[in-house]
Amino acid sequence: xxxDIRVNSSDSIGYHSPVVTDNCLGKDxxxxxxxxxxxxxxxxxxxxxxxxQLIYAMESVMIMSKGVVYVATGEQFVKEAELAVDxxxxxxxxxxxxxxxxxxxxxxxFDNVLRLAEPSYSFKDKILGLQMSPYEKxxxxxxxxxxxxxxxxxxxxxxxxxxxxxxxxxxxxxxxxLGVPKSxxxxxxxxxxxxxxxxxNLFESWLKLYENKHNGDQPAFRKCLYENDIQVTTLPREYxxxxxxxxxxxxxxxxxHGRLLDIDSPGAPLYxxxxxxxxxxxxxxxxxxxTTGGYFRSxxxxxxxxxxxxxxxxxxxxxxxxVFEKYTPPYN
Numbered sequence: 104x105x106x107d108i109r110v111n112s113s114d115s116i117g118y119h120s121p122v123v124t125d126n127c128l129g130k131d132x133x134x135x136x137x138x139x140x141x142x143x144x145x146x147x148x149x150x151x152x153x154x155x156q157l158i159y160a161m162e163s164v165m166i167m168s169k170g171v172v173y174v175a176t177g178e179q180f181v182k183e184a185e186l187a188v189d190x191x192x193x194x195x196x197x198x199x200x201x202x203x204x205x206x207x208x209x210x211x212x213f214d215n216v217l218r219l220a221e222p223s224y225s226f227k228d229k230i231l232g233l234q235m236s237p238y239e240k241x242x243x244x245x246x247x248x249x250x251x252x253x254x255x256x257x258x259x260x261x262x263x264x265x266x267x268x269x270x271x272x273x274x275x276x277x278x279x280x281l282g283v284p285k286s287x288x289x290x291x292x293x294x295x296x297x298x299x300x301x302x303x304n305l306f307e308s309w310l311k312l313y314e315n316k317h318n319g320d321q322p323a324f325r326k327c328l329y330e331n332d333i334q335v336t337t338l339p340r341e342y343x344x345x346x347x348x349x350x351x352x353x354x355x356x357x358x359x360h361g362r363l364l365d366i367d368s369p370g371a372p373l374y375x376x377x378x379x380x381x382x383x384x385x386x387x388x389x390x391x392x393x394t395t396g397g398y399f400r401s402x403x404x405x406x407x408x409x410x411x412x413x414x415x416x417x418x419x420x421x422x423x424x425x426v427f428e429k430y431t432p433p434y435n
Contacts, residue, residue: 169240170199174232176222183364184246188212191250203232226320230310245293249359257296264336265301269343281326289325294343305331355385
């Protein structure tokens with residue numbers, strides 16, 4: 104006996120329901136056909152549920168592929184980290200965040216909380232926290248950082264490099280003598296963009312060297328960077344600007360580095376009001392020489408000086424032509 108089967112191809116999830124005509128079926132076949140019709144809705148529901156779970160799983164994997172990690176062991180540092188992550192969330196609300204802490208209570212503002220079983224309340228906790236990162240492409244931020252602009256370009260860098268950091272302008276020349284040439288810079292570990300897989304050996308050697316009584320985490324980090332086969336790139340100062348150290352800036356600052364709370368710690372104390380420094384420093388662009396706290400003078404020459412200089416070098420007609428060349432859009 105022939106069976107007439109029509110395929111409904113309108114379903115987006117790829118399930119096709121067969122439609123069987125009753126006039127070509129016997130009694131038992133019609134009973135089986137009725138069962139199929141009754142359970143068709145259930146089949147669709149199960150298929151859609153499976154599809155939704157697969158999509159959710161894929162999105163979860165994508166989310167965990169990048170994010171930001173903070174490390175805070177100690178109640179004061181946890182409170183400061185909460186202020187720091189608030190600034191990040193204001194600029195990049197969809198970026199996953201994790202805090203590694205030794206506290207039993209869960210800090211607010213973070214998507215994920217990881218526990219250090221035996222925190223040492225030293226820079227060792229920072230290194231362990233980096234190793235515990237749940238993200239393949241990760242940006243680590245100290246608790247005393249303030250994010251003023253989004254930084255998706257830091258993750259983009261990790262497509263070409265293993266790790267990205269800024270120079271440490273306040274390097275300790277006495278503790279940096281670890282058999283590394285003076286020409287190799289010391290880097291700040293307050294802001295680190297890194298590929299977790301590619302930096303696992305680096306972080307392991309950094310931990311071992313720091314535990315061998317080398318003073319400071321950054322001198323040990325410098326030695327390990329020099330001795331490990333790793334692709335490192337240097338970030339501009341605007342991605343880790345320390346408000347307590349004089350600096351030269353050109354663009355607006357993305358990440359400010361300065362105490363958000365008055366904390367008694369081996370690190371820097373509270374010097375300046377960071378939000379105040381943000382508004383002052385990012386109030387304009389161009390070459391700026393900044394003293395501590397963001398009080399600056401622009402290094403760009405005044406307009407009158409530039410006009411006189413142009414006339415002396417190009418003449419009046421040449422200077423006018425130069426202005427038209429620079430500010431008149433080209434014709435196609």
